[in-house]
Amino acid sequence: MERKNDIIITLLLGFFLSVSAFASNKEKIYQAYIGNRMDEWKTIIDSLEQNKTENTGYLSELVNYQYGYIGYCLAEDDDKKAKHYLDLAEENLETLEEKNFNPALINAYKAAFWGFKIGIQPIKAPIYGRRSIKHADLSLEQNNELPFAHVQYGNAYFYMPAVFGGSKQVAIEHFLLAIEQMEKKPAELENDWNYLSLLSLTGQSYEELNELRKAQFIYEKALKFEPDFRWVKDELYPDLKTKLEK
Numbered sequence: 717m718e719r720k721n722d723i724i725i726t727l728l729l730g731f732f733l734s735v736s737a738f739a740s741n742k743e744k745i746y747q748a749y750i751g752n753r754m755d756e757w758k759t760i761i762d763s764l765e766q767n768k769t770e771n772t773g774y775l776s777e778l779v780n781y782q783y784g785y786i787g788y789c790l791a792e793d794d795d796k797k798a799k800h801y802l803d804l805a806e807e808n809l810e811t812l813e814e815k816n817f818n819p820a821l822i823n824a825y826k827a828a829f830w831g832f833k834i835g836i837q838p839i840k841a842p843i844y845g846r847r848s849i850k851h852a853d854l855s856l857e858q859n860n861e862l863p864f865a866h867v868q869y870g871n872a873y874f875y876m877p878a879v880f881g882g883s884k885q886v887a888i889e890h891f892l893l894a895i896e897q898m899e900k901k902p903a904e905l906e907n908d909w910n911y912l913s914l915l916s917l918t919g920q921s922y923e924e925l926n927e928l929r930k931a932q933f934i935y936e937k938a939l940k941f942e943p944d945f946r947w948v949k950d951e952l953y954p955d956l957k958t959k960l961e962k
Contacts, residue, residue: 741760741764741777741781742777742907742908743907744756744760745757745760745781745784745907745909746907746908746909748760749784749909749912749913750909750912750942750944750945750946750947751944751946752946752947754785754788757781757784757785757788758785760781761778761781761782761785761801764777764778764781765778765782765804768808770811770815772812772815772817775808775811775812775817776812776817776818776821778808779805779808779809779812779825780910782801782802782804782805782808783805783825783828783829784909784910784913785801786798786801786802786805786832787832789801790832790835790836795835795836798832798835798836799836802829802832802833802836805825805829806829809822809825809826809829819858820855820856820858820859820862820865821855821859821862821864821865823851823852823854823855823858823865824851824852824855824862824864824865824867824868825864825868826847826851827848827849827850827851827852827855827868827869827871827872828848828868828871830844830845830847830848830851831844831845831848831868831871831872831875834848834875845872845875845876848868848871848872849872849873849876851868852865852868852869852871852872853869855868855869856869861897862897863893863894863895863897863898863910863914864894864910866890866891866893866894866897867890867891867894867914867917869890870886870887870888870889870890870891870894871887872887873886873887873890874887874888874921884921884924884925885925887921888918888921888922888925891914891917891918891921892918894914895911895914895915895918898910898911898914905941911941912938912941912942912945912948915934915935915937915938915941915948916935916938916945916947916948916952918934919931919934919935919938919948919952919956920952922934923956923959928956928959928960929960931956932953932956932957932960935948935952935953935956936953939953
């Protein structure tokens with residue numbers, strides 16, 4: 717009986733240490749994101765990748781952070797680095813899929829990754845774009861209440877040429893749905909870089925449509941949530957205010 721209790725205590729200790737590690741990484745990634753310190757972000761995901769296990773919670777967290785870093789690399793026109801981390805993320809996603817982990821989330825990431833491949837190989841946009849839409853559609857069919865699915869559906873339609881059915885208005889509608897769904901669970905927003913990323917994406921999308929007051933509302937919403945969000949505070953919001961003053 718004593719040995720059984722020792723085993724239970726050991727398992728519980730391992731669980732709580734794991735949860736603590738997840739929380740710590742989440743906060744570090746968040747701080748790196750709001751402070752625009754992507755070198756720190758890279759250090760974290762490199763360490764997580766090097767020490768990874770097949771624990772689904774661990775891998776899901778890692779894939780999310782890799783997803784964010786790939787987007788940053790593409791924004792910096794570093795296709796080589798983006799491809800490297802995309803390869804790692806796809807391998808981790810494949811492991812999650814083999815373990816039957818959250819099919820809707822898996823398909824949402826597949827939609828995102830096909831979108832990333834368009835950024836790396838624009839010549840293949842027609843092929844990769846259809847694949848991205850296919851997985852975004854499937855993700856929403858599997859779980860229409862998954863914010864990340866709406867984000868990827870929105871991304872696919874935002875960047876798709878209008879001649880092929882793309883619509884920035886449809887994209888924004890899905891971004892707003894994702895925001896609404898995330899805000900229904902306020903406790904989960906703490907230290908969540910995805911929420912701030914979504915707000916900045918929505919604000920930029922409104923700017924693309926020249927709906928500047930709506931963009932202003934979104935940026936102010938982001939700064940109210942996180943006053944130290946440097947990208948919005950130092951770049952996006954000031955640039956928008958300049959446009960509004962013209």
